[in-house]
Amino acid sequence: MRIALRTLSVGVLLIFVGFADAPRRRDSDWLIRVGLEQAAWAQVLYVSVSEGVLRWINPRTGQTLGEGTAGQIWELRRENGRLYAQNGQTQIASERLMAEAAEGFVMVGTAPNDLRRYRGHLEWTERDGKLLTINWILLDDYLKATLPREMPPKFHPEALKVQAVAARSFAFRRLNRYRQWGYDLCDHAPCQVYGGVDAEHPNTNAAVDATAGEGLMFEGRVVDAVYTGNCGGHTAPIEVAMVGTRPLRFLSGVSDMNGDGKPFCSVAPNGGWELNLTHAELEKRFPQVGRIRELRLTQRTAGKHAQQVQIRGERATLTLSGAEFRSAVGTGRVRSLMFEVQAQRDGWKLVGRGAGHGAGMCQWGAQGRALAGQNYRQILGAYYPGATLEAL
Ligand SMILES: [Zn+2]
Known part of the structure; x- marks a missing residue:
């Protein structure tokens, strides 16, 4: 490698090195919308600010409709197509509302004593008759509030960078996924777990910055x-x-x-797992097969993942994919697809490795x-x- 490089002209080498070192800090170019389905989706929500001033704005006109201060908790509800934010005698009403913090962070939650802090600003939409909070946030801030919930911040810095790149790519693929409600990603497992400001950790922040x-x-x-x-x-x-x-x-x-x-x-600790499945449980989950005689793996991948599972019963034989079987029994119980089936007196035992x-x-x-x-x-x-x- 070194010999080959020496044959290049110095000019070419310099250009190459220059390109490789060029700063690519572009996460702040991207603003994304996170639907707080888990943290702030309810009939009534509570909004505050961690310090300084909270501004209520009409996002359509940009007009400031009112202001609050830290320590004040606003109750937010929707009636007849209008949003109402109330604090004591003060009420703000508008078809659309946006809350932003002049300094500090906006806070929101489903109970007044359980508010979570967020960077960026908040807006609301109605979904299934309830108010759903949408957090507009820069992509790098989103990743910093996500990474520590997806990988332990004490992991090796290179592993954290791997997670940062994976999470960023994953997020990009999901832009506009929830467009019917006006956001890109949700705040829990089907998307990525997003914890707001309180989730941030210096180690994962560094990994996001290093791979910006x-x-x-x-x-x-x-x-x-x-x-x-x-x-x-x-x-x-x-x-x-x-x-x-x-x-x-x-x-x-x-x-x-x-x-x-x-x-x-x-x-990893606890790499192995076991699960006992009784006749009774399996027959309840797969009633169409009747009394079950046999549970076996009929196909495996080269890497030994359960690809096809067969359940042979008195009435029928059911053939399903390993992933369908895992989802039917519960992904928390069948912890991975890398398992074997052992027959037992009262049912079957799955013996597996891995998680997810x-x-x-x-x-x-x-x-x-x-x-x-x-x-x-x-x-x-x-x-x-x-x-x-x-x-x-
Ligand atoms: Zn592995």
Whole structure:
């Protein structure tokens, strides 16, 4: 490598180095909308400010409708198509309302004594007869409030950078996903867990800043960079891991073994799991098959994930994908798809490894690889084969 570089002219080398070092801090170019489905979606909401002044604004006209101060809690409700914010004798009414903090942070929640702080500003929409809070926030602030809820901030800095790039790419793929209600992402598991200002941690903040603007691309599109807690030693092809998905080259499943034949994710505690399934439970969950005679895996992936499960009963034989089976029994109980089935006297025992759907980046594996000296680019390359790291 060094010999090859020496044959290049100094000029070419300088240009190359200059490009590689060019700052790509562009996360602040992006403003995204997070629907606080979990934290602030109710008939009545409570709004305040952490310090300084809270401004109520009509977002359509830009007009300031009223102001509050820290310590005042406003009750927000909707009646006859209008929003009403009330604090003591003061009431503000408008078809649309936006709350922003002049300094400090806006706060919102479903109970007056349980408000959470957010960067950016808040707006509201009606969904299913209730008020749903939409938090407009810069992409980097969103990532900083998300990362610590998705990966422990005590993880190795390179693993945290892997998570930052994956979370950024994942977020990009979901822009406009909830457009019928006016936001991009929700604040819980189907999207990514978003905790607001209180979730932020210096370690994960540093990982977001160090990778600012970087995302994963494949054939000109941002990659849907899904990730999983612990793959158990091999990641799962996306079409095996999740019901209703199609094969993707960068999510085709890779070995997560180190040179000694040990999974990188074996640094995780509690890597193994067991689940007892009685006849009675399975017959209740799959009543169409009648009395169950046999539960077995009829197809496995190269990485040993349960791809097809067969339940043979007195009345019928049911064949379903491993992901469908996992979802029917409960993803919290069937912790991963990397399991075997053992017959027992009163039912079956599943003996498994790993946690999560199994596709994409393995979070504990990223930690294991970082501890073994790999950098975030190498780790991303291992888990998303064929994808490239680029400025978004
Ligand atoms: Zn793994």
